[in-house]
Amino acid sequence: MADTPDEYQLENWHQELVDALQELHRAAGQLSSRKVSALICERGDSLSGASHETVRSALNGKRMPRWETLHDIVMVLASLCSPPRDGEAESGRFLLLWRAAREGEKGGRKSFQELANSGWGGEDGTWTPEMVMGILVNPFSAIQIAPGLAAPHEPIISEDMWIRAMEKFIEESGAEHALRVLLHTLKGDYIGAVEGTPFGYQDMDREAMDAYAAFRYGCQEVRRRLRAEPNLLAESIRAMRTDETMDRDDRAEMLENESDLSLMKEVMIVTPDTWDDVSEDAHHMVFGYLIKQIGPPGPLSLPDSDRFPIVWRIPEPSAK
Numbered sequence: 001m002a003d004t005p006d007e008y009q010l011e012n013w014h015q016e017l018v019d020a021l022q023e024l025h026r027a028a029g030q031l032s033s034r035k036v037s038a039l040i041c042e043r044g045d046s047l048s049g050a051s052h053e054t055v056r057s058a059l060n061g062k063r064m065p066r067w068e069t070l071h072d073i074v075m076v077l078a079s080l081c082s083p084p085r086d087g088e089a090e091s092g093r094f095l096l097l098w099r100a101a102r103e104g105e106k107g108g109r110k111s112f113q114e115l116a117n118s119g120w121g122g123e124d125g126t127w128t129p130e131m132v133m134g135i136l137v138n139p140f141s142a143i144q145i146a147p148g149l150a151a152p153h154e155p156i157i158s159e160d161m162w163i164r165a166m167e168k169f170i171e172e173s174g175a176e177h178a179l180r181v182l183l184h185t186l187k188g189d190y191i192g193a194v195e196g197t198p199f200g201y202q203d204m205d206r207e208a209m210d211a212y213a214a215f216r217y218g219c220q221e222v223r224r225r226l227r228a229e230p231n232l233l234a235e236s237i238r239a240m241r242t243d244e245t246m247d248r249d250d251r252a253e254m255l256e257n258e259s260d261l262s263l264m265k266e267v268m269i270v271t272p273d274t275w276d277d278v279s280e281d282a283h284h285m286v287f288g289y290l291i292k293q294i295g296p297p298g299p300l301s302l303p304d305s306d307r308f309p310i311v312w313r314i315p316e317p318s319a320k
Contacts, residue, residue, distance in 0.1 A: 014101040018061035020094065021073070025059055028080035033059065040072045048072045070098055139186050146188030156300045210297040217304040218287055218294050219275075225290065225316070227272040232314060236289045239313040243292070250288070257285055289313070 025031075031039075033056040040046050040055075047068035048054075058065040058073060065073075074094045078085040135141055157165075170178045225232055240246065240254070258264060266282040267289075275283070293311040300307070 009104055010101060013097070013104065014061065014064060017094070017097040017101045018059075020097055021059060021070075022061075024074065024077045024081070024085075024090065027082075027085075028077040031077075031080065036073060036076055039076045043072070043076070045075075046072050064101060065098075067095070067098055070094055139183060143183055143187050145186050146190065148188070149186060149190065158301055158303075210295075213304075214294050214297060214308045215284075215287065217308045218291050218310065219283055221310060222287060222290050223272045223275055225312075226270070229317075233267075233270065233286065233289060236313045240289055243313070254285075254288060257281070 033052040036055045037050055037052040040048065040050050048066065048071070050058075050069045050072055054065070054069055055073060057063040058069060071091055071094075074090050075087045078087040078090040139145060166178065166182075169181075173181075263279070263281055263285065266278040267285045270278055270282060270286050290313060291310055292313045294308050298307040298309075
């Protein structure tokens with residue numbers, strides 16, 4: 001596989017790690033391995049308690065050190081440089097070198113969380129792999145982004161939901177197709193572009209969208225409870241018939257639906273496993289039997305469980 005580094009590449013990365021460690025060792029005064037080991041053992045936050053033989057093997061590059069050992073050596077040497085170097089910054093630099101020596105180029109790049117925590121690097125004026133990749137993957141470098149997409153607006157989904165949607169898109173259509181569609185969108189061919197409004201959501205029926213989203217979420221929760229509570233449907237029907245607070249029009253509609261024998265046959269066989277085999281009308285019936293009220297909908301940024309609060313006809317066992 002192209003992403004799998006060969007032995008030669010790993011040796012080159014290991015040598016880069018050794019060169020960096022030896023430079024740090026020289027900057028710290030080239031202390032003996034015994035002295036470095038002693039200073040490691042004196043540190044209250046030591047991870048390894050490395051012996052002088054272990055320190056010597058790491059410094060001369062004869063053996064790939066464990067991360068705990070390398071971390072302790074770097075922290076000691078960084079504090080002895082003149083002027084002293086920032087131990088945490090040096091530790092972060094050597095972690096990437098150490099990962100690259102074990103995993104190749106991919107291991108030498110920061111994860112997303114590392115980028116979020118410590119930035120792109122390059123404070124010393126050098127270009128980091130993350131900086132180069134950051135320029136290459138930034139759409140601004142490749143296209144002119146449509147002005148409409150830069151207009152201030154309230155996001156309609158969370159960042160995590162966007163990530164999950166892109167993952168599914170890539171899984172179903174392939175990475176190249178998904179990325180080309182993304183660039184095509186950013187260039188201006190987005191939903192609502194013809195109307196001249198960002199995304200065009202001003203023209204959508206938000207109430208209908210909320211109702212549909214609430215129904216889908218409610219059905220998901222209905223299936224979850226039916227799987228855990230096999231007698232729930234019958235108990236909910238009995239609870240509905242004795243519910244004196246039920247709206248008169250809702251009750252009339254429910255009774256009219258119950259007069260449809262074929263529909264009721266579908267309702268009576270509904271289980272989580274047969275859910276997709278019955279009609280949407282049956283879904284609505286079961287929804288009405290189990291759920292007394294859902295909503296009103298909260299902000300779009302909330303997860304569905306908070307956005308669509310459910311009042312069950314039969315409270316969940318844990319809520320009793």
